[in-house]
Amino acid sequence: MLVLSHQAFLHPPKPSSLPRIKPRASMSRSRSPSPVLDFPYLPPPHRDLMLSLLSTVHSRLASHLLPSSVPSDVLSFHNDASTSFGALDIRSGAHDSPVDFILESWLHCKLPTGALNITTLFGFLNASTEAPHLLMEFIQGSPTSLVLFMDLLPRKDLVLHPEYLAEFYQDTQLEKLRQELNNLPYVQPYCSSSLYIRSVLSPTAVAVNINCGADGESSMEEVMGAQLSSVAKEVLQIWLDKCACSSHQMEESKRNVLIQRDNLIKTKTVEIDLSANLPRMFGPNVAEKIVGTIQKTFRI
Amino acid sequence: MLVLSHQAFLHPPKPSSLPRIKPRASMSRSRSPSPVLDFPYLPPPHRDLMLSLLSTVHSRLASHLLPSSVPSDVLSFHNDASTSFGALDIRSGAHDSPVDFILESWLHCKLPTGALNITTLFGFLNASTEAPHLLMEFIQGSPTSLVLFMDLLPRKDLVLHPEYLAEFYQDTQLEKLRQELNNLPYVQPYCSSSLYIRSVLSPTAVAVNINCGADGESSMEEVMGAQLSSVAKEVLQIWLDKCACSSHQMEESKRNVLIQRDNLIKTKTVEIDLSANLPRMFGPNVAEKIVGTIQKTFRI
Numbered sequence: 001m002l003v004l005s006h007q008a009f010l011h012p013p014k015p016s017s018l019p020r021i022k023p024r025a026s027m028s029r030s031r032s033p034s035p036v037l038d039f040p041y042l043p044p045p046h047r048d049l050m051l052s053l054l055s056t057v058h059s060r061l062a063s064h065l066l067p068s069s070v071p072s073d074v075l076s077f078h079n080d081a082s083t084s085f086g087a088l089d090i091r092s093g094a095h096d097s098p099v100d101f102i103l104e105s106w107l108h109c110k111l112p113t114g115a116l117n118i119t120t121l122f123g124f125l126n127a128s129t130e131a132p133h134l135l136m137e138f139i140q141g142s143p144t145s146l147v148l149f150m151d152l153l154p155r156k157d158l159v160l161h162p163e164y165l166a167e168f169y170q171d172t173q174l175e176k177l178r179q180e181l182n183n184l185p186y187v188q189p190y191c192s193s194s195l196y197i198r199s200v201l202s203p204t205a206v207a208v209n210i211n212c213g214a215d216g217e218s219s220m221e222e223v224m225g226a227q228l229s230s231v232a233k234e235v236l237q238i239w240l241d242k243c244a245c246s247s248h249q250m251e252e253s254k255r256n257v258l259i260q261r262d263n264l265i266k267t268k269t270v271e272i273d274l275s276a277n278l279p280r281m282f283g284p285n286v287a288e289k290i291v292g293t294i295q296k297t298f299r300i
Numbered sequence: 301m302l303v304l305s306h307q308a309f310l311h312p313p314k315p316s317s318l319p320r321i322k323p324r325a326s327m328s329r330s331r332s333p334s335p336v337l338d339f340p341y342l343p344p345p346h347r348d349l350m351l352s353l354l355s356t357v358h359s360r361l362a363s364h365l366l367p368s369s370v371p372s373d374v375l376s377f378h379n380d381a382s383t384s385f386g387a388l389d390i391r392s393g394a395h396d397s398p399v400d401f402i403l404e405s406w407l408h409c410k411l412p413t414g415a416l417n418i419t420t421l422f423g424f425l426n427a428s429t430e431a432p433h434l435l436m437e438f439i440q441g442s443p444t445s446l447v448l449f450m451d452l453l454p455r456k457d458l459v460l461h462p463e464y465l466a467e468f469y470q471d472t473q474l475e476k477l478r479q480e481l482n483n484l485p486y487v488q489p490y491c492s493s494s495l496y497i498r499s500v501l502s503p504t505a506v507a508v509n510i511n512c513g514a515d516g517e518s519s520m521e522e523v524m525g526a527q528l529s530s531v532a533k534e535v536l537q538i539w540l541d542k543c544a545c546s547s548h549q550m551e552e553s554k555r556n557v558l559i560q561r562d563n564l565i566k567t568k569t570v571e572i573d574l575s576a577n578l579p580r581m582f583g584p585n586v587a588e589k590i591v592g593t594i595q596k597t598f599r600i
Contacts, residue, residue, distance in 0.1 A: 157457035158499035160561050162568060169495055189489045195469055198503035199458035201496045261460050268462060 003225070032103075034068060035076040036085040041108040041142050042117050043217070045224035050179070052229070053136065053236055054104055054114045057121070059155050060240050062185040064097035071131035074293045079282045084109040086226065086282065088290060090297050093126060099244055100126040101297050102118070109281050114142050121236075123244060127255040130192050132168050133203070142219050147190050150235050152243065155258055158203070164188035165203075172238050174204035178230045184227055184274070187266060200265055243282050268299040334368060334404075335376040335387040339409040342417055343443050343517075345524035350419050352529070353436065353536055354404055357421065360540050374593045379582045384409040387583065388590060390597045393426060400426040401597050409581050412419055412584035414442045421536075423544060427555040427562070431543035432468050432502070436532065444512040444520050447490050448481075448528070450535050451505035452543065453565070455558055458503070465503075468583050470540050474504035477531045484527055486512045486519065494572050501567055506531070566598040 037054065039047040058065075067088050068075070073274040078085045093099030103122040108115065116139070123134035132152035139147040152174065158165045169175070181187060190209040192198050201207065210228070212219035251260065270291060278287035337354065342345045358365075368375070368389050380384040386407040393399030403422040408415065410414050423434035432452035439447040452474065452532045469475070481487060502509065510528070512519035517593040520585070550558065570591060578587035 068507045157460070158496075158555075159560075160457070162496055162564065165495055165499060175495065195460060195465055195475065196458075199465060203498035257460075261457070264460060264462065284455060 004256060025051070028128060030127055034089045036089040036104045036109070038087065039106055039110060039119070041085070041115065042106070042119065043140065044178045045229075046117065046119065046138060046140055046222045048060065049229050049232060050106075050121075050138075053121055053213070056236060057102060061097075061102065064093050064099045065091040065102060066094055066219075067091070070293055071289075074289055076288065077286050079286060082121050084281045085180070086290070088293070089292070092297065094286075096123050098129040098131070100247070103294070104296070105130040107281065116118075116141055119221060123168055123239065124266075125243060125261075126153075127245070127259050128250055129246065130164070130250045130254070130258055131246055131248050132239070132240040133234070133265075134243070136236070144211045144215075144250055145249060146220065146224070147208070148210065149190075149192075149201075149205065149207050150232060151207075152235070153200055155204050155261060168242065169204050171244060174235070174238065177234055178186050178204050178206050178233060181227060181231050184210075186210050186215070186223060196268050200269075206235075211280060213298060262300055263298075267300045268279065270295060270300065308591070312562055325485070326427065330388070333436075334389045336406060338387065341385070341408055341415065342406070343426060343527075344417065345521045346417065346419065346438060346440055348349070349452055349524060349529045349532060350421075350438075353421055353532060355532070356540070357402060358465050359399075361399060361402065361544060362546070363401060364393050364399045367391070370593055373587075374589055376587050377582065377590065379586060384558075386590070388593070391595070392597065395600065396430040398425050398431070398546070400424040400558040403597070404510045407581065416441055423539065424562075424566075425455075425543060427559050428545070428550055429546065429548050430464070430550045430554070430558055431445040431546055431548050432539070433565075434536070434539040434543070436536070441518045444515075446510045446524070447508070448510065449490075449492075449501075449505065449507050450502050450532060451507075452535070454502050455561060468542065469502055469504050474502075474535070474538065477534055478504050478506050481506055481508060481527060484510075484523060486510050486515070486523060494545055496568050496572060500569075506535070552560060561599055563598075567600045569587045569600065570595060570598065 036106055037051065037254075039050055042050065048202045049263045050141045068091055069087060074088055076085075076087045084107070086105065088103070088105040090101050090103050092101045101124050103120065103124070105118075107118040109117075117139045118140070120135070121136040125131055132154055135149060135153055136150050141147070152168060152172075154164065154168070156164045158169075160229050182189065188209045188211070192207065210220065210223055212223070274287075274291050274294065278290055281287075282290070312362070315578055330581065337351065339350055368391055370388065370390050376385075376387045384407070388403070388405040390401050390403050390514065392401045403420065403423050403424070405418075405420045407418040411415075418440070419438045421434070421436040424435055425431055425444065432454055435449060435451050435453055437449045441447070452468060452472075454468070456464045458469075482489065488509045488511070490507045492501075492507065510520065512523070512524055574587075574591050574594065578590055581587070
């Protein structure tokens with residue numbers, strides 16, 4: 001949802017040519033547990049991975065997070081033609097937490113070529129710390145192919161701050177994890193089409209396309225269930241230990257640049273990705289509500 | 301020479317096991333033309349490309365550049381065992397030019413596995429402008445394989461300055477050129493092992509490994525003579541038009557951060573690349589002279 005950015009995935013389907021699908025009962029109005037945790041359309045290994053990641057975040061950050069205040073028509077939504085479905089939940093950080101918010105979402109879109117499933121976990125920290133944000137996004141274009149972004153997003157210019165690069169990227173061995181995934185069969189480096197999104201990513205960002213082609217679903221299940229799952233869990237663990245739960249304090253005087261930079265990341269992400277793509281998937285009215293809720297959380 | 305950084309290329313050869321090669325006469329003491337322009341060991345298509353690039357730089361920037369003041373034992377050098385040779389020339393910019401210096405070099409190293417040839421063109425601008433620097437480095441590990449870095453190095457944090465990204469990277473269509481090379485057969489993305497070097501590069505940096513494998517030298521000659529040559533010349537042209545010869549002026553008040561950032565790029569580059577690798581190729585005494593000359597030019 002956040003780094004998808006005008007890729008080749010989104011060709012708006014002609015509603016008349018597609019079967020209408022009713023949203024599952026669990027997606028409609030139950031607010032407990034959050035509809036985001038349903039993942040009703042995801043292939044099982046993708047679903048298992050997301051459930052595991054979100055469960056880790058929720059249990060580890062329980063005391064940091066306020067209850068969700070996302071309105072029900074954003075917690076779960078679909079387009080008029082009932083060909084695209086989605087769920088979005090946002091939990092803001094408590095007053096004394098370094099967590100600004102945790103955003104979780106899934107989108108499911110029936111396309112003429114098959115189903116597109118996008119899951120996102122985004123952990124944004126506030127200006128009490130300069131530690132990196134977390135971004136995880138899995139864009140599954142078919143049961144055998146997946147584009148994946150996983151990164152600790154730097155909050156400072158790494159060229160000007162080599163000590164920050166050393167602390168959060170070198171010493172944490174994130175490069176080893178990146179290489180572990182990049183060296184697997186079926187895995188190719190993937191470049192976002194947006195130069196801004198590329199600039200936002202760190203030098204150890206996982207940005208890959210996993211395409212199992214003719215080897216099919218069982219190979220994708222293996223990769224997701226084994227290496228991808230293991231690397232994603234390790235990256236999340238590093239972020240939780242080193243960033244979200246660290247006592248690393250930010251000097252008051254340096255907060256302005258950090259806030260300005262964070263705001264730019266938020267504004268540009270909404271502009272490049274959400275405002276460009278959500279209306280095509282969900283129509284202007286639903287998209288406006290979703291973007292509005294995110295902008296309110298982002299304070300932009 | 302500048303982004304080679306502890307890659308797998310450099311295994312110091314055992315001098316006793318290698319034939320001793322005498323430096324060619326033209327490399328010894330003639331200072332006109334510069335020994336850098338000899339390229340005595342380069343495969344012809346690599347040599348043709350370098351000669352063409354340097355000739356463009358020299359004719360276009362003639363009025364910007366002061367005569368070389370590089371001492372003769374740095375203009376051309378070799379190790380005690382005469383298994384590694386190199387040439388380095390640096391031309392500082394004239395008083396009223398935005399050019400800080402132009403660095404040109406080639407290194408040739410006989411290794412047990414074959415010959416390693418590294419050619420570098422580095423165009424550094426001063427703080428009268430904020431326009432990007434130029435980096436071109438070709439690391440040819442064999443007649444059929446080449447690692448290549450080509451970039452306009454950003455001088456500002458692109459996340460904080462999207463207008464800079466738009467001006468120098470989006471509007472110049474550098475991405476089109478990057479993709480043109482990356483989509484060729486034999487071409488794979490290449491990652492520097494240094495996270496700092498990766499951070500220094502722009503999102504449109506060409507960083508690739510061209511490996512023609514069994515298709516051999518003729519394929520490499522074709523790629524170098526056609527697409528690679530054409531893209532390299534276009535990138536250079538963009539830099540000359542848009543950066544080195546532009547009248548883009550920098551506000552006096554903003555120069556301090558720019559200078560601090562430039563100095564970090566220079567310091568870290570010398571530390572990561574030159575100080576780590578040159579002693580292994582040329583021995584400590586020769587390496588010290590070369591690094592000393594570069595540090596003097598870099599004012600670090």
